[in-house]
Amino acid sequence: MIHKTKKPFKWLRRGVIALCVLVAIAGVLFILIEPIKDLIRGRYSDKAVELFKEGEVTVAVPKTDALSVDGEDGQEVIQADKIFKDLSALNEDYESLTIVGLLEIPCIEVEEVVFDCASTLALRYGCGKFEGTVGIGESGLCSVWGHRNQGGDDNLDRLEELQDSIGDIVYVTTPDYVRHEYEIVECIYAKDAEIMPFMYGDTYDDETLAIVTCGYGTNYKGDWHAYNTEFIVICKPTGTTEVFYE
16 A cells, blocks of 8 residues: 655745735735825815815814825835834824915916915825915915825925926915915025025015925936925915805
């Protein structure tokens, strides 16, 4: 009689296969997590725009760091401890943000709310007015900041393209339905201490709008800018009109 002999290390082969499957799943999740977060943040951003047009000036957004923007803590490398945050926390804790305007840049298809602060949370879901600057339409510098979050809807990813759009028009509509019209007059890169003047309302005596996002890395022209560089669009007012949303 011939007895069959069990193949050695069969359990080991199965373990290796299982491990490979887990690694493959983790890899897929790693690739998909940022697009998923972009999609969720974008939905809240779109909802904020809709609410503003309906006359609302507050919007509730999730506080969870599961929806953090890559780079918001000054890190360009995606951190593993943020990637695998439990997205189920979306329904657990919300915070109300106040909307002070609606930013529209037609030439790069931007339509984003402007919150009354440029906090980490606010910039996940739109733009934010830097606290040390004046209000929209007031004399002095109004500085609006936003992320350059490639692939997401809640971002100023294409802002650097405005270098080729000097003279084009930017709009910021306030809650009283007054649309403030501005002309793009200058685009600059500022690094480290050079950024400071754009954090204070008295940098300019006359009404000035600055739109700011991160400008480091390689831009659309292939030019490289070092870490901690910001890209700033300077705009001057050309008039106001009253707007009505359907």
